[in-house]
Amino acid sequence: MRLQNRVAVITGAASGIGRASAALFASEGAHVVAVDLPGKGLAEAHKDHQGVSTLEADVSAADAADRIIEGTVKAQGRLDILFNNAGVALGGPVESLSDADWDRTMQVNLRAHFILCRAAIPHLRHSGQGRIINVASVMAEGTDYGLAAYSASKAGVAGLTRNLALELGKSGITANYILPGAIVTGMTTNFDDPAIAEIWAKKSPLRRLGEPLDIARAALFLASDEASFITGHGLNVDGGLMLRV
Numbered sequence: 001m002r003l004q005n006r007v008a009v010i011t012g013a014a015s016g017i018g019r020a021s022a023a024l025f026a027s028e029g030a031h032v033v034a035v036d037l038p039g040k041g042l043a044e045a046h047k048d049h050q051g052v053s054t055l056e057a058d059v060s061a062a063d064a065a066d067r068i069i070e071g072t073v074k075a076q077g078r079l080d081i082l083f084n085n086a087g088v089a090l091g092g093p094v095e096s097l098s099d100a101d102w103d104r105t106m107q108v109n110l111r112a113h114f115i116l117c118r119a120a121i122p123h124l125r126h127s128g129q130g131r132i133i134n135v136a137s138v139m140a141e142g143t144d145y146g147l148a149a150y151s152a153s154k155a156g157v158a159g160l161t162r163n164l165a166l167e168l169g170k171s172g173i174t175a176n177y178i179l180p181g182a183i184v185t186g187m188t189t190n191f192d193d194p195a196i197a198e199i200w201a202k203k204s205p206l207r208r209l210g211e212p213l214d215i216a217r218a219a220l221f222l223a224s225d226e227a228s229f230i231t232g233h234g235l236n237v238d239g240g241l242m243l244r245v
């Protein structure tokens with residue numbers, strides 16, 4: 001029970017990494033507020049997960065901080081862990097990338113992290129063991145064709161999180177980010193094609209794709225007391241995908 005009596009907000013929790021993390025955190029004693037967009041099957045995704053309550057909200061909406069952060073503190077009395085995980089992968093090659101896809105990517109993948117972190121800081125300070133965990137990507141450091149907006153947003157998450165670590169350390173709050181590799185989730189339906197799945201699996205020395213639980217376990221570690229002296233760190237959870245140049 002490594003998160004006994006902690007209250008955690010996890011965004012993007014109807015699917016993939018967020019869903020697995022909400023279930024894992026709750027199984028370790030946390031009360032989890034699982035956040036996702038309406039119409040994504042959020043309640044259904046957690047109907048068997050004791051300790052998880054659900055909140056339908058858009059992390060990029062103007063009232064997101066109020067509804068998600070202040071709403072959680074009002075309902076649960078405290079906030080100890082903010083896990084910014086919601087993300088989108090939109091766009092295409094720079095030459096044909098629309099303003100709308102660029103803006104939406106930045107709003108969800110980067111701006112929402114900032115807005116929710118800023119609102120959470122006073123509560124995390126009060127917690128005494130505050131934790132921020134932001135989800136970046138290996139595409140924060142590398143990139144691929146068509147991922148200009150996505151890569152830029154994820155590099156932004158890395159920079160934001162390092163700064164949060166610097167500014168919040170004196171308040172006993174740690175801030176770290178995870179760089180997932182190729183993980184089988186709702187975002188990577190292209191892995192349904194065995195040929196594509198094999199290409200990505202082979203990029204890892206471990207010769208497999210990642211599962212949402214691989215990332216959830218890393219997030220659990222960063223959220224736990226065991227990681228209390230780790231801050232400003234970017235943790236690759238990618239099966240070694242980034243080793244080769």
Ligand SMILES: NC(=O)c1ccc[n+]([C@@H]2O[C@H](COP(=O)([O-])OP(=O)(O)OC[C@H]3O[C@@H](n4cnc5c(N)ncnc54)[C@H](O)[C@@H]3O)[C@@H](O)[C@H]2O)c1
Pocket residue numbers: 011012013014015016017018035036037040057058059060085086087088108135136137138179180181182183184185186187188
């Ligand atoms: N799957 C991978 O290979 C991979 C690799 C690197 C990083 N990531 C990152 O992991 C995170 C989780 O993605 P996933 O792979 O589990 O994909 P996923 O599509 O299964 O889950 C993402 C969830 O975020 C939600 N979401 C999107 N926009 C939202 C918004 N505005 N407000 C609230 N919720 C919103 C979606 O509805 C979805 O349920 C993302 O930040 C993604 O960029 C994934």
